[in-house]
Amino acid sequence: MPVVVPSFLLPAAGSPAFRGRIGRDAASGHYAVPHRYRLHVAPADPDCLSIAAAHGLLGLDTVLPLHVLPERPDAPDGSYTVLRPLYEASAHLYTGPAAAPVLADTWTGRIVSTHVPDILRDLALRFRGDGPDLLPEEHREEIDALADRCARDIHRAAQHAGELGLDGGAEEALDTLLAALADLDARLADRPYLLGTGPTLADVHVWGALVRLDTVHRWHLDAGALHRIAGHRALWAYAQRLAAHPAFARHLDTEALLRRHRAHCRGREAAGAAIRIVDWDASRR
DSSP states (O other): OOOBOOGGGSOTTOOOSBBOOOBSSGGGSSBOOTTTEEEEEOTTSHHHHHHHHHHHHHTOTTTSOEEEOOSSOSSTTSOOGGGHHHHHHHSTTOOSOOOSOEEEETTTTEEEEOOHHHHHHHHHHHSOTTSOOSSOGGGHHHHHHHHHHIIIIIIIHHHHHTOSSOSSHHHHHHHHHHHHHHHHHHHTTSOSBTTBSSOOHHHHHHHHHHHHHHHTGGGGSOHHHHHHHHTOHHHHHHHHHHHTSHHHHTTOOHHHHHHHHHHHOOSOOOTTTTOOSOOGGGGGO
C-alpha cells in the first residue's frame, strides 16, 4: 500500500501524497506486469512532461498506457475530476487535490505513486524491457545528484530569483542558478548527452528543468538575468536538440505550458519576459 502523508504535514510547495514503489517480484505487492498500470499525466506541467519523455524513450505505449490529461485541471481546487476516484479509493476521507502525475494500479483501482523522481526511477528500473538503460548502475549516484541539483539550483533558485522585493536574496539565487547552468554547459561542450553517447534519466531531469526555466520562470526574471541565462550556448543547443527527439517532442507544447502557468500565476511579470531563450518549435519542424 502507498504511504499517505496527511495534507497538514505537507509543506506549502505541495509534496507528493503517495510514495508507493514498483518492486522486483510478486512478493513486493506492486510489481511490473504489462497492462497492469496506467500513467496519468498532463504534459503542460513540466514534471508530467519529463515523465512522458522517459515513457517515450522506453517505448512503453503498449506495456504501460499513458493517459494524457487536459493542460489545465477542471476543478476549482486544481484537481482533475477524472482522477478524484483514484485518490478517494487510495486514502480514506481524502480531501486534498486530485493532481497529476499519477501512477495507478488498474488491478486495485488505487494509486501507487504521485512522486515524480520515484515514478521516473521505477519506469527505468522495472519497465525498461528492450528500451535504453536510463539508469545505468555506474551512474546512479550522479543521476540522483543531477536530479537534486535541478530541483534545488535551477527550479528553486530561478523561482527565488524571480521574486520581487527581496533584500539581496534574489541576486544570490540568480548566482546559484547561473553556476548550475555553467556547470551543465561545460559538461555538454564535447558530448551529445550528459553522461555519454545515449540519453539517461539525467537528461530527462535536466531537459525538464530547462523547459520549465524557459516557459515558466523567465516570465519573472528581468532582461539582464535572461541574457546571462541565454549565454550558455552549448546547454541551450542541447535542449533544442533533445526537443527534436521523438520521445521528447511528442508531448512538448510550449504554448500549453505557458497557458497553464498564466492560469494560476499570481505574481508580477518582469520586464524581460518577452525574451525567448530557445525556439523550441523550430527544433521540431
